[in-house]
Amino acid sequence: MFFHIVLERNMQLHPRHFGPHLRDKLVSKLIKDVEGTCSGRHGFVVAITGVEDIGKGLIREGTGYVTFPVKYQCVVFRPFKGEILEAVVTMVNKMGFFAEAGPVQIFVSNHLIPDDMEFQSGDVPNYTTSDGSVKIQKESEVRLKIIGTRVDATEIFCIGTIKDDFLGVISDPGAAV
Amino acid sequence: MNSIEPFNRLVKLAARAFYDDVSMKGDNQPKTSRGDNRGMAVVVLDALTRRPWVREEDLAKALKLHSKQLRRILRFFEEEKLVTRDHRKESAKNAKAHNAAAANDGQTVAKEGEEKVKMHTHSYCCLDYAQICDVVRYRIHRMKKKLKDELDSRNTIQHYICPSCNKRYSAFDALQLVSYTDEYFHCETCNGELVAEDDKLASEEMGDGDDNVRKRRREKLKDMQQRIEEQLKPLVAQLDRVKNLPAPEFGSLQTWERAHIGAFAIGDPAAADSSRNSQGQYGTPMPYLGQTKVEVDILSDGEKEGAESGKDGSELKVIPPWMIKDGMNLTKEQRGEKIESQKLEKSEAKDDKKQDLKDDQSVQEEYIKAYYEALRKKQEEEEAKNRMQQEGKISVPDSQTERQVGKKYKRDDDDDEDIEWEEHQPTAAGNATETYKLADLNAEAQESGDDEDDNVWEEG
Numbered sequence: 001m002f003f004h005i006v007l008e009r010n011m012q013l014h015p016r017h018f019g020p021h022l023r024d025k026l027v028s029k030l031i032k033d034v035e036g037t038c039s040g041r042h043g044f045v046v047a048i049t050g051v052e053d054i055g056k057g058l059i060r061e062g063t064g065y066v067t068f069p070v071k072y073q074c075v076v077f078r079p080f081k082g083e084i085l086e087a088v089v090t091m092v093n094k095m096g097f098f099a100e101a102g103p104v105q106i107f108v109s110n111h112l113i114p115d116d117m118e119f120q121s122g123d124v125p126n127y128t129t130s131d132g133s134v135k136i137q138k139e140s141e142v143r144l145k146i147i148g149t150r151v152d153a154t155e156i157f158c159i160g161t162i163k164d165d166f167l168g169v170i171s172d173p174g175a176a177v
Numbered sequence: 178m179n180s181i182e183p184f185n186r187l188v189k190l191a192a193r194a195f196y197d198d199v200s201m202k203g204d205n206q207p208k209t210s211r212g213d214n215r216g217m218a219v220v221v222l223d224a225l226t227r228r229p230w231v232r233e234e235d236l237a238k239a240l241k242l243h244s245k246q247l248r249r250i251l252r253f254f255e256e257e258k259l260v261t262r263d264h265r266k267e268s269a270k271n272a273k274a275h276n277a278a279a280a281n282d283g284q285t286v287a288k289e290g291e292e293k294v295k296m297h298t299h300s301y302c303c304l305d306y307a308q309i310c311d312v313v314r315y316r317i318h319r320m321k322k323k324l325k326d327e328l329d330s331r332n333t334i335q336h337y338i339c340p341s342c343n344k345r346y347s348a349f350d351a352l353q354l355v356s357y358t359d360e361y362f363h364c365e366t367c368n369g370e371l372v373a374e375d376d377k378l379a380s381e382e383m384g385d386g387d388d389n390v391r392k393r394r395r396e397k398l399k400d401m402q403q404r405i406e407e408q409l410k411p412l413v414a415q416l417d418r419v420k421n422l423p424a425p426e427f428g429s430l431q432t433w434e435r436a437h438i439g440a441f442a443i444g445d446p447a448a449a450d451s452s453r454n455s456q457g458q459y460g461t462p463m464p465y466l467g468q469t470k471v472e473v474d475i476l477s478d479g480e481k482e483g484a485e486s487g488k489d490g491s492e493l494k495v496i497p498p499w500m501i502k503d504g505m506n507l508t509k510e511q512r513g514e515k516i517e518s519q520k521l522e523k524s525e526a527k528d529d530k531k532q533d534l535k536d537d538q539s540v541q542e543e544y545i546k547a548y549y550e551a552l553r554k555k556q557e558e559e560e561a562k563n564r565m566q567q568e569g570k571i572s573v574p575d576s577q578t579e580r581q582v583g584k585k586y587k588r589d590d591d592d593d594e595d596i597e598w599e600e601h602q603p604t605a606a607g608n609a610t611e612t613y614k615l616a617d618l619n620a621e622a623q624e625s626g627d628d629e630d631d632n633v634w635e636e637g
């Protein structure tokens with residue numbers, strides 16, 4: 001799920017950037033530092049949408065660096081248990097398959113794949129129904145439901161299932177070719 | 178109306194299947210044997226299968242429940258989507274019953290009550306059959322799905338174990354376990370090939386992997402599944418039977434009332450009452466009655482009496498036979514017997530009747546005659562006086578008489594209390610209670626108007 005929230009961060013800036021473009025430098029550094037990171041609490045920072053406030057800088061003794069408290073708005077993505085996501089399959093093996101939804105990695109173990117789909121090894125390992133009408137392989141797009149999330153300080157990993165109504169392949173790269 | 182029976186059966190089955198042990202105890206009420214009202218929910222649902230839109234107070238009375246208690250149950254069923262409720266403000270059921278209650282304060286108060294109509298919020302409820310079918314079907318579906326999911330160990334995180342070093346992993350570790358050389362997961366420590374723990378049995382809080390516990394749990398689930406099938410069989414069968422039948426539809430409270438009260442217009446009980454009383458003899462439009470009403474108030478009691486005496490008893494309020502029950506304290510006129518002096522009925526005669534002393538009958542009759550004579554005289558005087566007053570306004574005598582007729586109607590319908598008041602004020606308290614009783618009777622009659630509809634509906 002996406003959220004638009006306000007976060008705060010203390011930025012350290014080297015004295016050589018002090019000048020008329022201090023603020024710009026601060027913002028571009030913020031974007032570089034923060035976008036794409038993940039916090040266990042808020043999820044992945046997808047994009048910074050604005051800077052609300054830059055506080056007074058504090059010179060750090062000895063180094064000359066200055067610390068600015070920066071308040072910024074950003075879009076974060078935080079997966080939840082029970083959430084339905086669309087994801088792209090990245091790897092298929094006998095134990096199941098991995099998929100990605102943006103920055104989130106999801107693993108779907110083989111017991112959460114419908115029973116009528118069988119693993120086929122080969123150049124392009126895949127799960128296929130007995131009549132061959134549905135195939136999950138690398139690059140397939142699937143709709144899955146998250147049944148568990150592991151949130152670390154810097155990482156979120158999800159377990160998904162496609163063994164439920166309206167879940168499974170939504171576009172088959174093999175069919176398009 | 179298409180057959181409602183299969184739907185009622187469905188409701189009863191569902192009530193017993195799902196709401197049998199619903200206890201509506203208050204928040205801080207200890208569950209004593211007395212406070213334990215389990216099963217009450219079933220009783221309420223059953224009662225509702227016998228009624229369309231019903232006023233909740235009436236239902237509470239019929240079930241001998243406290244209205245608060247009933248409301249709690251109904252609110253629960255509203256949340257469960259079985260019952261539709263409607264609330265609206267009404268003039269205190271009818272001004273009449275209310276006036277009667279306030280009658281002890283004298284006529285002026287009664288009149289006041291009539292003029293500014295007091296509004297009370299009343300709640301009505303009825304079953305929503307179409308929705309009930311959906312709700313019950315959905316509920317059964319959810320029950321079965323939940324068990325099935327648990328049996329299939331859906332939504333559970335897969336666990337893996339290394340056969341060589343017995344280290345256990347969960348699917349969350351999958352990223353670290355992936356091998357790029359083969360299709361399997363490999364142990365981080367010994368690089369052994371991991372095997373999935375038996376999917377089916379992995380469903381529970383892993384515990385220590387006690388196979389027996391899992392097995393037993395699994396058996397329990399299976400058993401539960403079986404019992405659901407078995408015990409809900411009649412309910413499911415009834416659902417199937419009902420599936421293609423059009424569900425009975427009462428519509429909103431207003432629509433239903435319009436359709437069922439029909440003749441009595443807008444479902445206003447007072448209106449219903451009055452039209453019933455006048456028995457269609459005089460289709461006097463309401464505005465006309467309203468006019469007369471004002472005049473009646475101006476006129477003295479004698480005047481009114483005169484109007485009555487001019488006519489016969491057919492004008493008096495006649496209670497339909499189906500409304501007369503044992504123990505009702507009825508006057509003759511209410512039973513439909515003709516009695517010339519309404520006045521007498523309402524006053525002394527009533528006292529006598531209450532005592533049920535037949536010996537007194539003759540004495541009473543004499544007394545009545547005398548009383549009536551006196552009244553008539555008085556009334557004639559009044560009339561004369563009145564006519565003199567009105568001469569200026571209304572020159573045509575015909576219109577005058579007509580108006581009297583209307584007036585009388587009016588009085589029968591709504592102004593009983595007025596008359597009694599004027600005449601009884603000086604008499605003993607016994608009369609006051611009698612008056613009250615009469616008014617009560619009226620109130621009951623109005624309410625039983627609904628009951629009547631109920632009955633018709635039930636049989637139909």
Ligand SMILES: [Zn+2]
Nearest residue numbers: 339342364367
């Ligand atoms: Zn190992």
